[in-house]
Amino acid sequence: MPRVVPAVNRALDVLELFVDCPELSARQVMERLDLPRTTVHELLVTLEARSYLISVPGQPVRYRLGMPLFQLGAAFAGRLDLVREAQCVARDVAAACDEAVHVAVLDGADVIYLVKFDSTHPVRMVSAVGRRLPAHCTAVGKILLSDLDPAGLDAVLTNGALPGMTPASITDPERLRAHLARVRADSVAVDIGESDTAMRCVAAAIRDHSGATIAAMSLSAPIIRWTAQAYREWTELVREGAATLSTRMGYRALPR
Known part of the structure; x- marks a missing residue:
């Protein structure tokens, strides 16, 4: 070595x-x-x-x-098609709902936010491009973790109890495995106060030309605006946004 x-x-x-x-x-x-x-x-x-x-x-x-x-960061971003395309799609999704929209990638056991478009509401999510959070505490992170193969997921969960950000965070590895199985089946993940007690998030996967999950898109809103009707609408909106970005990254869904 x-x-x-x-x-x-x-x-x-x-x-x-x-x-x-x-x-x-x-x-x-x-x-x-x-x-x-x-x-x-x-x-x-x-x-x-x-x-x-x-x-x-x-x-x-x-x-x-x-x-x-x-300059180094700009050079990296300039070569990363995902960032350029994600900015366009996330901007449209944020404009459609006037809530915060993020695109993030997995880095080990964490997620890093690459793109953010904020809402115009005075009460909104506090976040930033480049921020790193424990993946298991976020909707984008749970989407990304759910797509790992067993060995990849084992590598993330090998250190026992997981760190929590709020009392709602899932800190038990076996409970997280069961939760990720449901996320995998639903193709959507939700953060119910697991990273911030005042916020709710819903996320969907972004895939590339090979079908691999390369990122996730989330829509985040304060609990005061998170109604059952809004959740249904926002889930569909983030699914559509993630699908549009996936198409731009070369993904083609197989016919059913």
Whole structure:
């Protein structure tokens, strides 16, 4: 096996801290990574010298992400047809219901949100592109987990009890397996306060030309707007949106 370079690993650990925090001090980086002060200083100086981090004006020991990371992200997104197509379809779905619409992919045991279109309502879901959440606590994540083969699902569920985000989160692996079997049969997943007690979500799968599930689309709304009638309408809307995006990704459903 090729050797992993520890210094590069630590530098990437530093950068990944900024995914959820727009600014961090040198002390915060040191505390969150549990690294010696000298090591953190050297990492920050190197990343700043390459402009991957920049000092906050007037606060030289506080940092934020630099332009090269935006350029790398833009280069990645520019080559990823899924993001471009998902933006178009998710925008249409969000316009049809005036609720938040997301497209996410699976990364290990988590989901990462690639696309988001918000509602215009004053009460709405708080989320962001690039956010990472435990897959089993979200509707998009349950759709993606339900399509894993047994070995893939076993790899996600090997560490015993799963972390919960709310009291409604499914934390028992065997209960989750049974739940995912129902999701697989229904071809739709619902988050009933499992990632946020005030929110409800419904999601459907996005497939590529080979028929593989590559992402999921969800529609999210606060519980105050989540009525039985709205749920039926939104389920159909997210199914249609996911199907449209799947078609754009080359998927062709087999005739029944």
